[in-house]
Amino acid sequence: MSTAASPSAFEAHTVRRPIIVMGVAGCGKSSVGTRLAEALGLPYQEGDDLHPQANIAKMSKGTPLTDEDRGPWLDRIGEILADHAESGIVLTCSSLKTVYRDRLRAAAGEKLAFVFLDGSKALLTRRMGNREGHFMPTSLLESQLATLERPDQEADVVVVDIDNTPETITDLAIDGLRRLVAG
Numbered sequence: 079m080s081t082a083a084s085p086s087a088f089e090a091h092t093v094r095r096p097i098i099v100m101g102v103a104g105c106g107k108s109s110v111g112t113r114l115a116e117a118l119g120l121p122y123q124e125g126d127d128l129h130p131q132a133n134i135a136k137m138s139k140g141t142p143l144t145d146e147d148r149g150p151w152l153d154r155i156g157e158i159l160a161d162h163a164e165s166g167i168v169l170t171c172s173s174l175k176t177v178y179r180d181r182l183r184a185a186a187g188e189k190l191a192f193v194f195l196d197g198s199k200a201l202l203t204r205r206m207g208n209r210e211g212h213f214m215p216t217s218l219l220e221s222q223l224a225t226l227e228r229p230d231q232e233a234d235v236v237v238v239d240i241d242n243t244p245e246t247i248t249d250l251a252i253d254g255l256r257r258l259v260a261g
Contacts, residue, residue, distance in 0.1 A: 093118050093255050094166035096159040096186045098125075100173035100229070101195035102222040104205040105240050106247065107170040110195060113248040115168035118255075125171040128154045142221040145175075152178055156185025163187045174225045179232065191258055193251045194229050197240035234258055 099111040115122035173179050229235045236254030
């Protein structure tokens with residue numbers, strides 16, 4: 079593993095903030111999120127675990143969620159982010175729309191940062207096809223891509239190309255977060 083993902087105690091402290099690892103299904107949110115949390119010495123929360131059972135049942139059947147479906151889920155994520163506003167946490171959440179990200183920013187405060195895992199449809203489709211044991215079928219990728227409002231021009235967003243190893247993606251995310259902190 080590269081040493082870039084092993085920040086000094088000072089660097090880890092300066093990156094101590096709530097961080098959402100975001101993107102469409104199959105982009106590697108969970109893999110990168112756990113690595114990022116470990117490298118930064120922050121707790122990790124899998125956002126999929128916070129979905130109400132009704133949402134999981136809907137997605138398992140290949141039915142896209144509505145904004146109304148996502149509301150309670152986003153509220154729960156916002157509560158966790160607010161609880162860790164000063165101490166920091168890494169949490170996964172697709173955060174596909176600007177309004178969702180703004181809702182999470184309002185809950186978490188000004189320190190919230192997003193790591194957007196960006197990849198081609200072909201790469202995402204291949205990755206989703208290789209996943210085992212996940213409730214989200216590959217058929218929902220198209221609706222997620224259609225829903226995605228890219229955050230490239232938003233403040234406090236690090237965009238990372240996922241056509242790399244999980245270790246390299248994590249290193250790039252940490253480098254981007256360091257640049258955010260440095261201003």
